[in-house]
Amino acid sequence: MAETLFPKRQRCKACRGSLGKTVNDPVLFGLYCSPKCAGIANPATRPEDAPRECTTVRDGKKAFKRVYRSEGEIPDRLREDPSTSWYTCAAGHIHIGHTRMGTPETFRMLGSPEDLADFLVKRRGKATHAQVAKAAGVQPIRLKELENPKKGQRVDVHVLFAVMAVLGSRPGVAMKELRA
Structure with missing residues (x-):
């Protein structure tokens, strides 16, 4: 308790x-x-x-x-x-x-699906799921899945890229130097 x-x-x-x-x-x-x-x-x-x-x-x-x-x-x-x-x-x-x-x-580094979800929710602001989904050309349920990740749930990267483009952002990758 x-x-x-x-x-x-x-x-x-x-x-x-x-x-x-x-x-x-x-x-x-x-x-x-x-x-x-x-x-x-x-x-x-x-x-x-x-x-x-x-x-x-x-x-x-x-x-x-x-x-x-x-x-x-x-x-x-x-x-x-x-x-x-x-x-x-x-x-x-x-x-x-x-x-x-x-x-x-x-710039924001993401370390987990929850970080991505937090970013998408904050970036969407006061716009509704339906408004962003319509602008991205995806179903609203797909945006909700991105914003509420569940273990074992698969994400369509095409939906992610479309939503991020509408939200005025692009995904990036941080690379660590590989040592042989």
Whole structure:
């Protein structure tokens, strides 16, 4: 069973103290009120001492990344942008990862059928399956199969190329050097 996380959770999992009572109170991993309760070391107080996942470079200087106590605290414009990702660091905070808001994405590496499906859904945007399928000259069910891959399901590469052309993209291949 999944744990109930902050803000629904109001009590620390370890000490049962108040969790996130004020805006400045830390909430670690969505469960704990302090590093002691979470069983981790105290976080760094200087950006130079903090792990890379907690810092960024601003104006040529290392600085702490913005800390969020729950996914709900992430601004809507960031949370809804398809290029934004977030993660929980070792110190128990939620940080924004890579985001490419305002800059067009020109290249994306795919490592699985799910990556391809995610790309197609985001690239399609607000267009319907029927609109894209009609423009590509394929059946809507074939586009849905590309966007919802199932194990053992075969994909027609002609459909993939037709859909990608309509979406203004082309597939590519990354090659590793073969060593004999």
